[in-house]
Amino acid sequence: MEINECKSCGGRVEFSPKHKGLKCVNCGSIYSIKYTQSISKRPVGSEISSFDMQKWQENNHSYTCQNCGANIVLNKMDITSTCKYCNTNSLVPLEDLPGLKPEIIIPFKISKDDAKTEFNNRIKKRKFLPLNFKKNLPKADIGATYISSFTFEMLVTATYSGRLRISKTVRDKDGRTRTVYEYRPISGNVRQQFDNLVVEASDKINQDEIMDIFPYDFNESYDYDDDFVKGYNVGYYNQTVEQAEIRAKHDAVNIIERQIHNKYSDPIESLTIKPVYLNINYNYALLPTYFVTFSYKNKSYINVMNGQTGKIGGKVPRSGVKITLFTLFIILAIGLPILFILLSN
Ligand SMILES: [Zn+2]
Ligand SMILES: [Zn+2]
CATH class of the missing domain: 2.20.70 (Ubiquitin Ligase Nedd4; Chain: W;)
Incomplete structure (x- = not known):
């Protein structure tokens, strides 16, 4: 019930x-x-049951934020007007239906009460923070949102070819050394199964930002139920499955490309990869994310935190002095020995 x-x-x-x-x-x-894990991924273009879709549309409504422009979905029992992306009371209801019904969800694991402490502990560990910032962390507003995403599975088989650039040091007659290059053609096959290539589909976060707080553990994903989102914003998706599929394929090829590079100890030139994508299936999934807004020295910052693992991402204030000192240290650490060698010759 x-x-x-x-x-x-x-x-x-x-x-x-x-x-x-x-x-x-x-x-x-x-x-x-109830927690169940019965939903499996389905082919792009397939429909979900109209009964499920209708239930979702009856129980959830669309809103837009007049401050930041985000489109979000709220359970009908939620009476909040707070947009959890920008933490202002700017939500107004829309006539639009709430869009696709989510199929799976990773529920929040870090509670709203613990989110601030978790965030503070983690941000303190970031590099080059101004001392003053670290000592008195600014008051941050934290909003909990499930961001919408598509998660794909696919088998990718690929053939590749390219050439290795092998460098060798040779000694001339006069005793001087120089580097020469030799080239060797390479080719091969790769076959890899991807289970969860995640492409974000929200308004307010882009793929690079969400990569910062990856990975999410899909072993803890469950069949979507409205109960999981009661009290939380749900980010409305702003791209189609087809667009997300292109991105997922692109990410898969990038991963394969890195693996090919790692296979060889010499650099590869003119690498071409010809991928074939098989058994592509997907789910529309919700991922727990905290949006943290704060200001420091009249500048406002938006950070994101993984609501499952606590990993944080986004830009933080940096101390110019600390960066300069660090750079000087590196220059000295590399430069002094060189200077020493030059002088001793
Ligand atoms: Zn907003
Ligand atoms: Zn009660």
């Missing part, structure tokens, strides 16, 4: 990562929810 309000006090219930269930925001009563 679906629980939309607390049985003891009638209060609103929210998903609680700590209790892995629903918690009443009023009296703290806990309700257990």
Whole structure:
């Protein structure tokens, strides 16, 4: 039976990562929810059941943020007007349907209560932070959002060819050494199965930003249920499965390219890879993400944190002095021995 309000006090219930269930925001009563892992990936172009789709559309509504422009989806029981991307009260309802029904979800593992401490502990470890910033971390607003993404599985087989550039040091008659290059053609086959190539599809985060907080552990993904998103924003997807598929193939080839480079100890020139993609299937998946906004010295920063692992990404304030000192140190560390060798000759 679906629980939309607390049985003891009638209060609103929210998903609680700590209790892995629903918690009443009023009296703290806990309700257990079901976790299932039965949904498998499906071919691009296939339809999901109209019953599931209808239920999703009845229970969830679209909103837009008048401050940052994000489009998000909220469960009908959520009465918040806070946009969790920019942490302002700027949400207004839209007439639009809430779009695709999510199929799988990785529920938040780090609770909203723990998110700030987790973020502070992690940001302190970033390099080149100004001392003043590190000592008095600015007050940050933290918003919890499930970002929409497509996760693909595919088998990629590829043939490749190119040439190795092998460098050799030879000694001339007069005793001087110089480098010469030899080239050797290479070719081969690669075959690799990818299980979860994740392509983000949200408004407010791009693929590079989300790569910073990868990976997500899909062993902890479950069949989507509205219970998991109660009390959270859901990012509306802004690209099609077909667009995401192109990106997933591109990422797969990049991974294969790196593997080919790693296979050889010499650099490869004019590498061509001819990939064939087989058994492509996907899911529409929701990933737990915290958006952290803070300002420092009149500049505002947006950071992201993986709501499952706590990994953080995004730009942070950097101390110019520390970077200069570090650069000087490197120059001295490399330069002094060279100078010493030159002088001693
Ligand atoms: Zn209650
Ligand atoms: Zn916003």
